[in-house]
Amino acid sequence: MANEIWVFIERTAHGDMAGVSKELLGKARELADANGMKVGALILGAGVGDLANTAFSYGADTAYVVDDGTLAQYTTDGYVGAAAALAKKYQPALILTGASFQMRDFSAALAAELDTGVAADSTNVAIENGVVSAVRSSHGGNVINTLTFAPGRTAVVSVRKQSFPEPQASPGRSGAVVTEAMPSVPMRAKVVSVAPKQGAVNLSDAAIIVSGGRGLGSPENYYKLIPPLAEAVGGAYGASRAIVDAGWVPYEHQVGQTGKTVSPKLYMAVGISGAIQHLAGMRSSRTIVAINKDPDAPIFRVATYGVVGDANEIVPLLTEEIKKRTGK
Amino acid sequence: MHIVVCMKQVPRDNSVKINADLTINADGIEQIMNLFDEYAVEEALQWNEKLGGKVTILSIGPEDWKEQIRRALAMGATDSLLLSDPAFTKLDTFGAARVAAAAIKKLGDVDLVLCGRNSTDDETGAFAPALARLLGWAQLTYVGKVVSLESGKIVAERHLEEVVETVEASLPAVATVVKGINEPRYPSLLRIRKVAKVEIPTWSAADLGLSAADLTPALNLVNRVPPPPRPKGEVIEGKDAAEKVARLVDKLMEAQVI
Numbered sequence: 001m002a003n004e005i006w007v008f009i010e011r012t013a014h015g016d017m018a019g020v021s022k023e024l025l026g027k028a029r030e031l032a033d034a035n036g037m038k039v040g041a042l043i044l045g046a047g048v049g050d051l052a053n054t055a056f057s058y059g060a061d062t063a064y065v066v067d068d069g070t071l072a073q074y075t076t077d078g079y080v081g082a083a084a085a086l087a088k089k090y091q092p093a094l095i096l097t098g099a100s101f102q103m104r105d106f107s108a109a110l111a112a113e114l115d116t117g118v119a120a121d122s123t124n125v126a127i128e129n130g131v132v133s134a135v136r137s138s139h140g141g142n143v144i145n146t147l148t149f150a151p152g153r154t155a156v157v158s159v160r161k162q163s164f165p166e167p168q169a170s171p172g173r174s175g176a177v178v179t180e181a182m183p184s185v186p187m188r189a190k191v192v193s194v195a196p197k198q199g200a201v202n203l204s205d206a207a208i209i210v211s212g213g214r215g216l217g218s219p220e221n222y223y224k225l226i227p228p229l230a231e232a233v234g235g236a237y238g239a240s241r242a243i244v245d246a247g248w249v250p251y252e253h254q255v256g257q258t259g260k261t262v263s264p265k266l267y268m269a270v271g272i273s274g275a276i277q278h279l280a281g282m283r284s285s286r287t288i289v290a291i292n293k294d295p296d297a298p299i300f301r302v303a304t305y306g307v308v309g310d311a312n313e314i315v316p317l318l319t320e321e322i323k324k325r326t327g328k
Numbered sequence: 329m330h331i332v333v334c335m336k337q338v339p340r341d342n343s344v345k346i347n348a349d350l351t352i353n354a355d356g357i358e359q360i361m362n363l364f365d366e367y368a369v370e371e372a373l374q375w376n377e378k379l380g381g382k383v384t385i386l387s388i389g390p391e392d393w394k395e396q397i398r399r400a401l402a403m404g405a406t407d408s409l410l411l412s413d414p415a416f417t418k419l420d421t422f423g424a425a426r427v428a429a430a431a432i433k434k435l436g437d438v439d440l441v442l443c444g445r446n447s448t449d450d451e452t453g454a455f456a457p458a459l460a461r462l463l464g465w466a467q468l469t470y471v472g473k474v475v476s477l478e479s480g481k482i483v484a485e486r487h488l489e490e491v492v493e494t495v496e497a498s499l500p501a502v503a504t505v506v507k508g509i510n511e512p513r514y515p516s517l518l519r520i521r522k523v524a525k526v527e528i529p530t531w532s533a534a535d536l537g538l539s540a541a542d543l544t545p546a547l548n549l550v551n552r553v554p555p556p557p558r559p560k561g562e563v564i565e566g567k568d569a570a571e572k573v574a575r576l577v578d579k580l581m582e583a584q585v586i
Contacts, residue, residue: 013490075495076457076467101488105469108454112461117422117546120452133550138450140342143352146551153546188466189497192483200490208586233586251508257342257448258363258507266585276341283558287585289576295563303561305579307572317573325577326586 002090005032005127006040007060008083008097008106009051017054019166020098024159026167027125028096029059035127040064040092044082046072056175058167063175064090068182073191074102076109081185084113087154089180094132096125099158111156118156119147123163132157140257140280161204162263201236201252208235208266211255211282212243215271215292216311219248225315226270232322233266240272256281271311274299291315329381329477331372332441333405334428334459336362337389337396338449350552352449361396364444367505370512372442373404375477382406384438386431388416388424394528401523402515408526409435413533420545421450425458427543430536432463440482441502445470456504466497469504 005028010018028039041055041063052063066082087095087110097107099121111118119125119134126133132155133148149155203209210230212222222243230237239249241256255262257277267285272278274290274297282288283302290303291311300306307314339357347353361369372383384407385400387393397408411427419427432438441463446453453469460467472487475494482501486493533543564579566572580586 076460080461101470101486104453105457105467108452108457109461109467111454111546112422112425112458115546117420118452118454119547120454137555138452139339139344139352140448140451141555142342142344143346144553144555145549147547148550149547186464188501189468189495192494192496194491194493197487197490197492202489204489254507266580276343280342283555287580287583288558288561289580300561300563302558304559304583305576306561306563307576308563309569309572313569314573317570318576321573321577322580322586325581 002092003037004040004062004090004092005037006042006064006087006092006095007055008042008095008103009055010098010100010103011045011051015049017051017058018098020159020161022058022166023161023164024096024098025055025058025060027164029167031125031127037093037127038062040090042083042086042095044071044079046070052175052177056173057169057171061175063177065177065179066182067179070182070187073194074106075187075189075191076105077185077187077189079106080109080113081183083110085183086180087114092154093130094125094127094155094157097156097158099160103158107156107158114154114156116153116156117149118158120158122157122159125157125159140277141261141283142280199250199252203236203238203253203255203260203262206236206262207264208233209238209255209262209264209282210235210268210270211238211240211272212249212270213240213272213278214242214246215273216243217271219243221312222248225311229268229270229315229319229322232319232326233268235264235266238262240275240278269299269303270315272299273297274302329375329379329440329479330384330435330438331376331381332384332386332432332435332438333365333368333372333400334441334443334455335365335369335385335387335396335400336444336447337387337393338362338447342449346552346554350549359396361399362444362447364446364448364505364507366444366512367507367509368442368444369400369403369405370510371474371505373513374510375474376404376406379477384409384435386411386428388412388419388427397528398520398523398526399515401526402519403513404519408528410528410530411536412530415533415540415543418545419543420547421452421454422458422546423543425455425462427533427536427538429459429462430538430542431531432459434531434536439499440477441500443502443504445504445506453504456502460502463500463502466501467503468495468497468501471503471505472509474503474509
């Protein structure tokens, strides 16, 4: 096992390094310094440009690069094939990736290819006496698991974004570039087209989320109350499973066990009773506001601030008050 | 077309407890078919109605998992297979994938494997990718629409966070589906009665030629705790709605969250 921690470098739609990759480089640097290890940046793509230098500035010592037309778009076979070939050759102790859908697809397949395991959607990672451990929640956030990898196998850990702070860049910091050719791998799938998603709402990225539930009474009330309040606080709007299943709001907006798991700085639950499946998706939010008629609703047990009352009366007042006080 | 649906049984909700030996205690919680797997079953049935062939429900677990397999049979699946062995009780995600891969290889004629995007209990989402790699098949995760399915080829839309990616892959393949891909049907009473006595074939580790190494977890669970309790909250009081709202906004501005 080489003494290296690798970070898979993800790019934004504009080709820049994704925030999560910077966060992971920062964490990898910290772990490497504490354990006498080095940091490698795993850069795959077609025309990767200046990414290696960006990776050095965020803490990488070495960039492992495969720059090949086959990798112009993400495909499991292409990316896993290239990453697995590099990992088999250079034997990193740990590979960190983000935990977007694409990275969940990649990290699990890569771990299988390397005959190791994956700690999926983790929120922390550590190395002690050469043993890699990761912390991940399961059961809708009701169980926090700590897992260790057997020494001698490359550990693969996908990490939820914002688990670690983004480090300061040190422009001009340099490193070594190792370039490898694209290995010959079977390409069983190809991307035919990529289209922006209609009405895409990236709830996972929102700093503030205002969600509505059945207590609002009707879809008309939902749209009359929730989006304006979300707009007043500069947030996105979400929904409980009950009203998604009832067809009031598209699935994209669902928060909970079978929807999105979110942890914004502010989560406002309006007319949501707080079924355990909903709490699973939002209980790690920093501040939680609950507005509900029923003072015994379970949502109040996780709320930072609770307001007992009729949402149809409270929310318009709240929206106006926030606009007035924040000057928006 | 032979479609296999991998189905997991999970607790209806996640109000589980943790046993002293770190296993999960779901006593008293109803066991149901993993919600995402219900969409996989429905998708398989719809394509089976168009293309004919077989839909096999495959599940790994103890005998009492047959109840959920019967539910899928009552929805319309044609075949079933339970992979059951005392040696399977401590499987991790990849161990489960090795067991399923061995069974799918033994079935021999499978064109497509459908799974839910993840189970709602373990939530790794890693089973299907591992299965695809073990079988050497294409993998299509987070599918929100199967556009076409014919001999030798699948075209499907992967519904990612911000884009829809249309992918064409050669069969056989493994795909995972998201909620909303279809509207799962309810099993009819007639079919529930019809499948009540159906024999569900069961294969053991020995039937699958699996060794102890195949079943050994790659990850060791060393600690398992409930999440830290949330700090105690406060109810905002006031003589009327306006006063409550004003006080709430005070609090939110003090906390600098708005």
